[in-house]
Amino acid sequence: MASITLKDIPMELHAQLKNEAAANFRSLAHEVMSRLERTFQIDAALTTKRDQKWIDEVMASRPETPLTKMEMDAIRDRVLRGKK
DSSP states (O other): OOOOOOOSOOHHHHHHHHHHHHHTTOOHHHHHHHHHHHHHHHHHHHHHHHHHHHHHHHHHHSOSSOOOHHHHHHHHHHHHHTOO
16 A cells, blocks of 8 residues: 655644544544545536536536537538637
8 A cells, every 4th residue: 555745734724633533433544534435526526516507507408309410510620710
């Protein structure tokens, strides 16, 4: 297992981590690792919610009927020419 060393941790943060580690019956290292893992879990959950919101917005804004090939080609051509 890999390890890291953290330097220059503010005293207040260090004290808070020590207090939380004691309250959770963990070592300081395990408390830090637990909190670090939790940040990645939170990031993943937020990203999933954000992505789903974007998907929902796209689905809600789509045309009532699918575009025809000719309409899609016209849109592609406008984009490639840089026109709106």
